[in-house]
Amino acid sequence: MAGTTSSAAEMISQLEAARKLALGDPQVYNQVLPGILPIVGPSAHVEVRRWGADFLAEAFASPSLPNAQKEQLSSDVLPTLRAMLEAPGEDPAVTKSVIQAAASLYPLVFRRVISHPTEAALWQEMSWTKLNILQRMDSAPIAVRICCIKFVQKVVQVETPGLISDPRRPEQNETSIALVPRTHPLLNLPNLEAEASGLLDRLLSVFQENTMDPILVDATLNCLAVLIRTRPPISTKIVSAILNFNPLKQANSPMNPRLMVIVRSMERTTRALLRWALRAVPNHPLEQKIQAYLMRLQQSRSALFAEPTAQKRPAEPTDGLDDAKRQRLTAGIRKFPPMPPPPNTYAHLFTLTEDPSLQQFDVTLLPADIVSTVTAVFLQHVDSNSLDGAIDAIRSRYTHLQKVNQPTPIPEVPMLGPTGIDDEDEYEPEFAPGPEAMVESTTERALEELAQPAIELGPFELPKPPPLTGAEVATLSDQTVGHVFQLVASLEAAGYFHTKQQSGLNRIAASGNDRDSWATILIRLATRAPTGLDDLSKALNEDDEDPTRQLIKSENTEETPNVANRIRQTLFMYVLEDFRPRLNMAISWLTEEWYADKITAKTHPELSHLPNYTRWANRFIDRLLPYLDARDKNLLIRFLSEIPSIDREILSRVKSLARDPERISMCILAMQYLLLMRPPAREMVLDTIEVIWREGDDQARGATNKVLAKWRPGFLEQAVKEEVETKTTVKQEMKMNGVTSHVPAAPDVTADASESMSMDPRKRKALAAANG
Template sequence: MANTHLEHARSLALTDSKYYPSLMPGVLPLIGPTSNASLEVQRFGADFLAEMFASPMWSADAKQPIALLVLDTLKYYLEQVHDRGVIKGAVQAAASVYPLVYRHTISDPNDQQHWKTMTDIKSNILNRMDTAPPGVRICCVKFVQQVVLVQTPGVIDPRVTMSVFRCHTQSTHTIQRPDHSDVSLALVPRDHPLLTYVHLEAEGHGLLDRLLDIIHGDHRSDSMALDGGTYLTGYSDALLVTSVLNSLGVLIYRRPIAANKILNSVLNFNPLKLANSPMTPKNKVSMKAIERTTRALLVNILKRNTAERPNDPNNGRIQHFLERMHRMRQDIMEESSRKRPAPAEPTDGLDPAKRQRLGADVPAPAVSAVAPLPPGPVSYRQLYTIDPENAAANFDVKMFQDPALVQQILIPILQSIDEKKLLEATNVVRSRYLSLSQSMAKQQPSAAAVDEDEYEPDDYEPEDAEQVANRLDSTGDITHVAPAAFKLPEPPHLTIAEVQQHGELAVRRTFDLIEELEEKPKGTKGGFNRLAASDYGRDAWITIATRLATRASAGLDDPEDDIKDEYAVKNVKGNLAISDTIRDLLYDYIIRDWKKRIDVAMSWLNEEWYSEAIMAQSAKPSSKSSTNGVIPPKGNYRRYALRLIDGILPYVAPSDKGLIRLFSELPALDYEMLSRMKTMAQDPERVGLATQVLQYLHMFRPPVKDIVVSITAELWRENDRAKPKAGALLKVWRPEILQEAEGGEVKREETNGVA
């Protein structure tokens, strides 16, 4: 049960690191030294602590108080537990905890207990550097890297310098303050009671030398294990060397005070010195790994120096070292490929090309004894059986019904067969087959046995062995049954209702795809001649949908039947059902977000108008000019344009300029469409928008000027709220309308006065 709770806590913390501070008080008693936990729980605890303090998702300020709570647990793991997994996790956690405890000790000089515990942990880890297994030593390298970073002076941030004026000397002194975001030796005061500056600095440089000594040691991978799990000090694994090289890059970048020392040590290091030892596969892999890690380290240093310090003298040294290492690698690694391979056989007497000239006696290859075929008819099994005494000859392959299982068995068998033996077996079967064909040919009646009166000579050539074998396949015991041809069953016939239902489902899936492709692809449109499937963007699918709705059913409807004006009524014909379904889905798609999808509405309505115009021209070729600007009274364009306008108007705000774009881009307008402005003007807040639409159309759509003036005059007469703005427009467009109205009012007043 405890393991289950711990796994749940770990999963929750890995999901969001903010749960680490709240989970730690409950997890620590279960994994601590007083819990008497099992080895599995201790492994979980070590890994959990390592993951927690290595997580970059929460700050060091939040980790610092928790780091003080886990010191006793880490000390217990390192001193009392001898499991390699627990020790590795504890060392990794200690590497992350050390800078936190170090900074806490700087800020609280009186807390001696926590620093003493951390010192004991550090001593225990440093003692394992030379005697622990390679996996633990790699973790120790990470810990030593953190200690070197902490116990060496960091970079001085020029932004935190300050000037101090000394009165007695009348001079100004500049004080460089360390960067507190970088935990280093520069943060330690000179008079700190627990942290001695000189001792910490000496220890840091000593540990750095200890790291550099590892890469100059013996890199052979055949490390020898002693009793008790210890390893010889003089041997270091290639993984340990690569881990040290990987840790040096951070030290060079964050500790410039030690950069030259580290760089000189790396440049004096020969990563290919294992070439002097026997080139076993392990040594070859180790040498390649060390060489690649060294090259990656130096290339990164060279890139940073070139960008920040192009005149650094070390750049030339690094470049020269990389070139020299490249030449050495070519000489060592590629030497075998450049040499001529040794001859496959002696050239003295066994080469067939020189046999006659040298006169060498070449022994004939040994031929294994093969059992002859039995007399009489022969089956396929007897023909291909080389050794009847072998147990494989009695194996029945019919027991395998699954072809996949046969493939799993045959492929490894074929890969393991000796090529020479396979060639010999093939020759044996070939000789058997030829002898069997010849014997069968001899059993045929000869020409001499045929009666001379019945003899009719034919011009044909005698059968060869292959023809005889083909005939034997059809007449002898060796039979071959051709498999029956596979034929798919006929699909069931769909009714008209099922066809219509599946068509609607396909159209709905298309619109689901269109909604997923909301972002417009880059590029320009090609008008009515654009390719509908030029890409896979939203516009391409919209073009396909609109053309399926407007052009697919062209010529299929009955011209004598009228299209109903009801919006939701669909044509009962199967040919037009899909088109009406697409139109309804287009309408729903636009209404859900008409501001962003007004371009879809324009594309659709333009396609509807264009399709009706083309059909009208084809129906009346002599009167092409009669279709310009004329809307069919009961066509799809007018019906769906009115439906779309009526659906958008209730949601139009007074500041929505998209309505102006809608009316301006419609291919054709009539009185009924523009009369919707009178309905919208009944809302006092949208009177201004209605008059703006009419004013825009009067300016930029000359064919509908008369309709616009009529609608404006009706607004002026019927709507008192719209009268001021409509009157201002009529005063410019048709002042006579206002004058006639004023004259009528004057006559009415005079009549009332006379009466």
């Protein structure tokens, strides 16, 4: 089995070389295709069959290959496609590519049969292939069914009358039954029209099923757009079927996240198709119905997906009879929050709101003239009743504070001597003491009121709380992290950002009450808390011959659900929600991860590969790259230049941008910046650029030629020589197999490379030095 796999891999590498030759010169297809078809037949290895099916689908869908040449090759390709379809237990990937190739071949075979009525065998092969594909529409896997829908759309488009721009030049007209003569021996017009009508009804039946598959519905809607534009006779029927379709029908059942995504997908696709129909087909007969349908769809969508809190509650009726006459209802008495517990400040006294962002606003930052102007304007427009209510609330608060702060009154007792008589009083025998002069009893009563019984204080301990379970700890930690993230979001919405201060090395990371300070606290809780080291220590202490391999195994599994990993996941999702303004937070987070991993590696040398930093940096890049466009080049350059470490995994992910023609310049600019500003990563970057040059197309090579000529002189010449030798070897092998006996000579790649470099004097000098 291993030998078969290795031989299949070698064969695919040789076939790939032939494919590159054909892509470089479309005329090579005439020699390559007849030799490849026996190799990729039904008896070949499954990997070879997959490659062959993909190659055939790519060849007949390529616009670089002329249609006349495709018609000539169709008679050789159709038997192989039919054999692949009829093979029992065929691989779904092979079947999918074969159906795509058949969809591209059907208009070509139809036109060839029109001009060559004697080719009955070719039309018979196409008919059997069409029948086999139509039998798979209801039972095949979902990916194959989507390709069947595309094939049916091609058949309906061909077998429906199209527009004839110039009857004198039929070769320039679109392929349809309008080109078929009524006396054609193979193509019966009534049968073809009936077949097209039946297949169209089969396509439109997906809108009438009770259990709708959103993938099939979206695929059908995308295929119908071509028929609406190119086939006006059947566009009215198609639009009528779409107008009778309700994409929100499944919303009546209990909604869950999956069902909500399904309903949104079908609704957006339907709405986009109808809006496109209004633009592409002006003065459509059903234009008014389409606009009314779009309006109803918009209203239903707003009612279904709008949040209840965002909707305005209707006013309550006052009389219950006439809705047109309503009295203005007076607002209820506003309730202000109670006074916070002491100690209190003037800010607590005059604060009547519960909004944390307003409570934390420092009004001293505003100039005095602005405050006075705003206050004067506010007092002119404020409601007097609201102002009186606020003043009464502050007055009641102040009265309460006065009562609380008032000391407890102590009765005034005259200071008497030990005999109970004031020492300063003189004895007057003539004076008869009355009740008011007898103060002894009064003194005793006052002392009794002030005296309290003695209380002996013993030791007292509060009862210990019950221990928390792991689930309770996880719940409480998630709530705490969620509250902190809510605070970060509120500060970000209010505009509390960290002011740029040049504090040097003595600065403190979280010294303010702004968004960056709280984010720093969260990041350091995730990176510097000791909880994340437990699992790594366990992995290192287990008995294993290779602890490094065991540690890597534990990292590839699911993460341990501790507090640090929860904070990391929450940070990850928070940054991705709006990554452009929050990129600095992502860079700070990854920097802290790198620093924590470096500190950990000092005590655990086995962790020198930076496990946490590598994992989260790769995850962030994987999620970030699909959303970048050509305008985000500065963002990508900033991210790659400010993260603390770059390895080959990160560069391999950035390399994927070179596959997109619109983003290849952004990829190369980022690589050039790394070459200039990060010398330790220069060799890895140059290796990545070499891979882009070898695996890319002409555009990728043109973008990387200047960089390679500057930083690795001599590489282009060596690579061109290797490519010429490879093409020569492929030609010799194919010639020995009897495949490419008449393959034209390979283009002079050396001349092309030198010609592309001749415009730059620096490259001419480097090339001369390398050759000399």
